[in-house]
Amino acid sequence: MENLIYALELMGIGMGTVFVVLILVIELGKLLILLVNKIAPEEAKPQAKSATPVAVMPNVAQAIAKAINTITEGKGKVEKIEKQ
Numbered sequence: 001m002e003n004l005i006y007a008l009e010l011m012g013i014g015m016g017t018v019f020v021v022l023i024l025v026i027e028l029g030k031l032l033i034l035l036v037n038k039i040a041p042e043e044a045k046p047q048a049k050s051a052t053p054v055a056v057m058p059n060v061a062q063a064i065a066k067a068i069n070t071i072t073e074g075k076g077k078v079e080k081i082e083k084q
């Protein structure tokens with residue numbers, strides 16, 4: 001019986017230690033994130049230039065339309081083709 005009590009005490013101490021260490025890791029991680037964001041804030045991304053629309057060759061547009069029609073079994077419809 002004495003060994004069981006000793007084992008439970010040891011388990012409690014071990015689990016408590018793990019819990020404290022995990023809380024420490026979480027809080028220090030949050031602090032690190034705050035410090036990094038204050039010291040080096042994220043740079044704003046440049047706006048994408050509005051490109052002029054690129055004309056798609058008719059045979060390519062027709063092939064895309066046929067592929068969509070085949071895949072969707074006639075339920076799909078190509079409304080706009082844009083190059084990204």
